[in-house]
Amino acid sequence: MLRLTTGRVGCLLARRATAAVTTSSTRMASKEVSESVDMSQPMYWDRVDIPLPDKPYKDVLTDADKSLKQKEKGPWGQLTKEEKIALYRLTFCKTYPEMKQQTAEWKTVIGGIFFFLGFTGIVIWWQSVYVYPPRPRTFDDEWKSQQLKRMLDMKINPIQGISAKWDYEKGQWK
């Protein structure tokens, strides 16, 4: 069964932040949607690369619309500007400029990114407080310097490694 709640469908591609955030279960629970759209029928889409969608936007016409459609069968020069616009709006939901309008979706996206980065930061901080074991003593500065001294005394990697970089006469790094 191909069903789509009209809450999701709007002017078919009009995205609003609320629509993105609410789930279908909460929407059905709040009874915002009374009918579902049968997706096995041709659907209307506002897309710049599909100028003439599979069906007109409004297929349920009022009597005024029907009489206008009758007038459309005659010479188009006799139609007023408003009638022409009305005929356009019967068949199409959005004009091209309206379709290509910039939305504020990017703000939601950036906000979401920062939110989840912040949440990750909180998780990492919590881990460092409650999960990590005590800091090993081998990380103390004193231990590390004694470790390095022992390595130099043993002449670890004397040819190209750490002891090669230590000047034994002067007792300092080269």
Next chain:
Amino acid sequence: MEALQYLVEVVFTICPSVSLRRCSAACPVSCAEAPLASRCYSHGKVETDEEFDSRWVTYFSKPDLDAWELRKGMNTLIGYDLVPEPKILDSALRACRRLNDLASAIRILEAVKDKAGPHKDIYPYLIQELKPTLTELGISTPEELGIDKL
């Protein structure tokens, strides 16, 4: 000697395009000119711009074109990487008239304006070329109706 002849025969049966190199040299140029059915066969015929245009004009000129065919034709045409010639659009607008569909006619004009993209001088040229047809059929441009602005 016989072995060489045999080898040449084998090469030419396996790679027939080898013998038609001049066609493949012509291919890259025509791919740029006629974007539609110019799949770069090395041996196939490449459609010229005029053939492309006349094919589409003929498509929309069909007297009993139905609404589905109009929509399919327009959507396909807009899918191509080109702005249709005025004569193709003229034929499409006349098809809209036969189908009593003014809204689609206006939509076609919006669509080609969008197809021109950053090249702002294409659409005024198209409107100028289509002006006789637009006045004859009584089609208003989106600018005249004020729906080209938000």
